[in-house]
Amino acid sequence: MTATHSLAAEALTLGYGDRTVIDELDLVVPPGRITAIVGANACGKSTLLRSMSRLLAPRGGQVLLDGKAVHRLPAKELARTLGLLPQSPIAPEGITVADLVGRGRHPHQGVFTRWRREDDEAVAAALEATQTTTLADRPVDELSGGQRQRVWIAMALAQQTDLLLLDEPTTFLDVAHQVEVLDLLTDLNRARGTTVVMVLHDLNMAARYADHLVALAAGRVHAAGTPEDVLTEDHVRAVFGLDSRVIVDPTSERPLMLPIGRHHMAAAAPRDVVRQVG
Template sequence: MTHDHSLSVEGLALGYGDQTVITGLDLVVPPGRITAIVGANACGKSTLLRSMSRLLAPRAGRVVLDGREVHRMPAKELARTLGLLPQSPIAPEGITVADLVGRGRHPHQGILSRWSAADDLAVAEALEATHTVDLADRPVDELSGGQRQRVWIAMALAQQTDLLLLDEPTTFLDVSHQVEVLDLLTDLNRSRGTTIVMVLHDLNLAARYADHLIALQAGTVHAAGEPVDVLTEDCVRAVFGLDSRVIVDPTSGKPLMLPLGRHHVAA
């Protein structure tokens, strides 16, 4: 189990060029739980995830993993504990599915170590979990968008980190595969205690699958906590500028957001 890992953000400021995206952000990721980050487009969700994984250096503040600043940790050491599935990753041209998933084992191999039976097992389990075994010998660039997304998730699983960050893992997937991927991440969390942080656009899937929700607004945390406390009509209005009704999901018991538009609203 991995509940002893801690990941937090302290006074974080992030940006690109002259543009500031996040300022003075503080948050704590609950260890051993599933956290979903939600918010309107361009509010800083992906930028935050990039900095938490050391891909983007902060202008101020810090990201702290187990008491150490991630931007001061050796990349390979960090990659043995924390994995990232970025948004729209790019595979090397011509690489097969099995070879791409196998690259998830790189952080576990030293200068002199060779590919091992443990590496074979990790790749096989990742392919099986994502239902991509039958794609193993195919070039990644020949796959559909949904197939490629499942292969990237398989690579992240093969890395076998205790913390896993995913930026919109359900992108390109139809609704059945969205649920399948989120079920898979839940299984990973419950069986191994893996701490999962993911950016999701679908508020209702975020509320159903996350133990902890973080709602960002213009680069700051508007609300954070259990879904029932965060996904409220007031929060949806403040964060998304959308009037809605929030009811209890009869399937999960979690909050369910029903958007109100100008049409198709019962009298």
């Protein structure tokens, strides 16, 4: 169970070239829970996730996995504990779905270890969970964007790590498949205790599925806590510059954000039209 694993950032500073994106950020990921990172475009969400998976070295501070700096851990040791689905993964040309998903088993294989029954079972389970079994023999580059995204998620699941980081896992998916993927991650969390950290643009999806929300603004944590604590009208205004109304979702009983646009009043029907319809 992942309750034995801890993931945290301490005074983490990240950037590209002369630009600082994350500035002395502190963050503790609740073990065994689902965390969603939200924020405006270019606020550092993907940059933070890249550093937590050690794809980006920090300029200052550190990311700690079980108290050890991730950038000092051996690659395979880290990959057996922590998996990453980046925002725009690239598959080798001509590779089939089954072969790509099978690459998720690489961290579990040694120099002289052959493919085992457990590997077959892990790949089959990942394909079934993402509803991509029928695509197993097809080249990845022939798939639609939504199909490719589900295949990449299958590869991450086949890795069978205790911590799973996903950067926009619902990209390219229609609403029905977005819900299926987030339901799948919830099932994985509930059944195995997998710690899930994901970047999401959709605030309402984040509030509905996450146990813990982290709102970034200007390279720092603006707010962190339960969806009820973070998804408030004041926080939405501060982080996104957006006026909104936050109500209780009657289905999930989680906060539901309703944006207020500049022309929202224009959509109201004239009273005489309302009377005619009624």
